[in-house]
């Protein structure tokens with residue numbers, strides 16, 4: 001982890017992982033200049049773009065909670081979280097908690113590519 005760089009967290013539900021990979025490809029040059037962390041499965045997909053990614057646990061196993069904890073400690077500059085509006089998740093409380101922590105600590109949070117682009121271009 002390079003402390004001179006911004007840290008961006010990437011998370012995508014299963015129905016949105018392809019969108020996340022496409023989004024990362026579209027912003028690869030910007031994202032290469034940041035530290036990237038991700039929930040486990042999202043991160044392993046994103047790695048296929050060649051981007052270096054620090055993997056946290058898979059979302060249902062506590063990955064969202066790990067990213068929320070880092071956000072609460074001031075260690076995450078932005079969260080890009082493509083949620084599946086049609087999906088149902090056993091770990092919904094963790095998802096809500098992550099979004100609450102983002103609001104509590106004023107951490108920019110994008111839930112779609114349009115806002116994600118604005119955050120990346122504004123931050124990196």
Ligand SMILES: O=C(CO)COP(=O)(O)O
Pocket residue numbers: 011012013014038039040041042043057058059060063064095
């Ligand atoms: O479930 C998730 C976010 O709530 C994402 O987790 P994975 O990236 O491990 O699939």
